[in-house]
Amino acid sequence: MIPTPDLSHLTRDDLEQVYDPAEDTFLLLDALEQEAEELRKERPLICLEVGSGSGCVSAFLGRILGQSSSLYLCTDINKHATRCTLATGKQNKITLDPVTCSLTRPLSSRLRHAVDILLFNPPYVPTDTGEASSAQNSANIAGSWAGGTDGMEITNLLLRDVECLLSPRGRFYLVALKQNDVPSIRSRMLEEFGLTSQIVIERRAGKEFLLIIRFTRTSP
Template identity: 35%
Template sequence: MLPTPDTSHVSYERIYEPAEDSFLLLDTLSSESEKTFLTNRFRDGPTPHVIELGPGSGVVISFVNAHAGLLFGTPAILSSAIDVNGHACFATAATARKAAAEHKATAGTFLGPIQGNLSAPLRAGSVDVLIFNPPYVPTPELPRQPGQEDHEVMVSKEKKPTFDDDSYLLSLSYAGGRDGMETTDRFLEELPHVLSPRGCCYLLLCAQNKPEEVKERIRGYGSAWKAETVGSSGKTAGWEKLQVVRIWR
């Protein structure tokens, strides 16, 4: 088991705290099957670019970057992250720096976080590995999209967020709307445009997200597209509670 990055510096009042879903991603990405897949796919050729959407504390992307040499067969990777929550961007940067300093021999190069909404900041075909633990909890509706006043709260060091501010920022990390899929549906529409020709995606889903339907939807993109469950948290009442689906072509 590879060491998990230290997130003791992170304030969880407004940032998603690493939980079962986060650790399932770590276990999946460091499994022998996925190390073999990633090594065979990216050891040769151009330096791979790894992006996590919605990193929260940064524990997942920092893990991948810190242990790049073991996961990819080479530390020559570039990594970064995109989060709509400015506090999460600050936390991710700190987590990634600490983890890379502790594992210099295997660490890749962390380029830093970007504050943005899903894949909007990305160029077409620019991502080799895309990791997304989306807001997957079914809720009556999605939180509103952040406005300018929210961004001021998220980046200001002088303005202390209120309890309502904190609750709103946390809701962005878990509230998935209808079937917990409204944000994921948007992401899946964008996915074919941002992945490079050799790109792959690791997407976390819960049972209520209807993962079998999601996989069929992805296979419907064309005969080259594949979607398979490569990690799960075990079954509850016959359902795999959480799944990590690998998407590639």
């Protein structure tokens, strides 16, 4: 087993301002570990995590792939999160490059069809639209969970950019809640963007039923 990244450097203050890795985080780690051999064979050059929080997921991906040939970009709206991501990389001897920005729009033009691995553990908890909007504008820890109507308002903002970001061999891993209407997400991404999908792993965590969906381009 690939060890979970060391997060012992994070303080109580950090975890009051940044999402503490939980069941959804660990399910994404399990999905990446399950596909570790395939990921290594692909030798990805650019990896991008949207909403990196503590930096746990990108550091874990770095342990799978190594540092020699991969660039690990990480975005978050929360300035404290980008600082924690940078520190987590240093703690685990993986060079992570965090950027404070809203989703990926500032990076889309520069990374057009260049991202080999795209990771997103979104704010998927259903809330009212005002709460989700306020959380994003405040750029604090609430932005890591308040998902708006059906928990999909923030996710939908990224889904429109996925096809633009993914390289021809790119893989997009999305954390979703069953209540997010996963069949609708999958069919929409296929019909609108030609991206096929597969449920990599799924698990019940308390009242939540979580899934990791992998999207890739359809074969020509």
